[in-house]
Amino acid sequence: MLVESLALVTLALVVEAAIGYPGRVYTAIGHPVTWIGALIAALDRDLNREDASPAARRMAGLLALVAILAVPGALALAVQVVLSGLGLFGLLIAAVLASSLLAQRSLFEHVAAVRDGLREGGLAGGRKAVSMIVGRNPESLDEAGVSRAAIESLAENFSDGIVAPAFWIGLGGLPGGVLYKAANTADSMIGHRTARHGAFGWAAARFDDVINLPASRLTAVLLIIAAALHPQASARKAWAAVRRDAGKHRSPNAGWPEAAMAGALGLRLAGPRTYGDAVVADAWMGDGRAEADAEDVDRALALYRTACALLIGLAALLAVTALALSR
Incomplete structure (x- = not known):
């Protein structure tokens, strides 16, 4: 089983890097995240009663999380059982399906759009592009703020949009990846500390924190190794930033990739940020300069591509090793 799962994630990563998730497919049938999102929205509407007590809303949120995991997880398991009987052809089909749970190509394109927006449209172009990938108010960002926001998004989403689903596919096959994606989508939709979701989304937020722990650390390691392969980056400073700053982040996971990216590029990331009318006083990751620009976004993208290749x-190495050990 482990051999098949590792082969599956290797193929899925290659497929997604090559073709991404085609726009025509999205237009025709949507995306797994949109399907899971529809389930989450329905449960939020039906179970999250504003007149209930906080304890009752927490219990309702826990039941919702069980359903959010059980429904897509069961479907994925059924699909994998069917495909496992088809040999190599089934593995290839499963890899195509699993590739939809990864986001190497789309993440690159979205962050590259911020770089290009800054270069071609100045601050207005950068703000428009960055508004597509971050939740903060783009009008409050100057060029350095836009550039930092893009790089932070690249680092954090490399962890929870690529490394984490790959990690869980490698351990649990297609069901493992689907379960991760369901939990992560739940966190992004209801795992907020707001009046509506503070209690109802508590279980989703805490569960997402736990399942992202291994991937966030692995992401930092990949970025540190990638920095060692780039003459304009520093693996030593990346490692130092992770050791010094990762634990200071308000998230138990986001600080690891952000600190590694900041140290590697000689930047300061995170820090105080504005979301709507609220100011989040987060710690700085890295001790470099805060005045980032489009060239720094380009350097971050180069580091990211190397880390994806790693x-x-x-x-692939783990798949080959597991195969050798199984014989």
């Missing part, structure tokens, strides 16, 4: 290589 992830694919690691998955």
